[in-house]
Amino acid sequence: MTPFGQRLRALRASRGMTQAAMADALQVSAAYLSALEHGRRGRPTAGLIHQICDLFGLIWDDAEELSRLARISHPRIVVDTAGLDAARTELANRLARDIARLPDETVRTMLEALNAATPRRRVRVRAKS
Template structure:
């Protein structure tokens, strides 16, 4: 599941809306929405993000879904060309171990990365 997919599902469930009902309202297929929610599709289009914002009335925090969508590509490619050998090693170690990391380890790594911004 991607960050955008998790938020979309939460919004839908909070309002008691079925996947099919939301798909009809947004004029997309239920299969597409399901794929977004489960992380089998990449980033949604800017138009779909706007439709979701409008549908759920997220006018106070329009940027939230845009930020989540930017962080929601399920097949990430890291280009370390031109970076240090340590950066390349880190990218490769992460790729090899990402599936076995515990939620606590993921949270710790996120905290380190977010502290640098």
């Protein structure tokens, strides 16, 4: 599951909406929606994110957060370490190899360290006209 998929499922569940009903409202297949929720599909388009925000009445901070989650939710990523030092290349390779076996607490600690070292970029969300 991706952060976007987890949030999408929570939004849908909090509104008591089935995948089929949500898929129909967004004019996508229920299979596609299920794949998004389970992290088997790549990032959704900006247009689909906008439709989801409209469907759930998300504004400003909530819409921005959904967009941010979509940006960090590609289930198959490539880390290009060309030109970086050996330690960074080793880190990328070890993470790719061992990520599934890391304990939850280690993952949380690593995310906290990354969040502290690299501030989040803010994104502008345009209102629908």
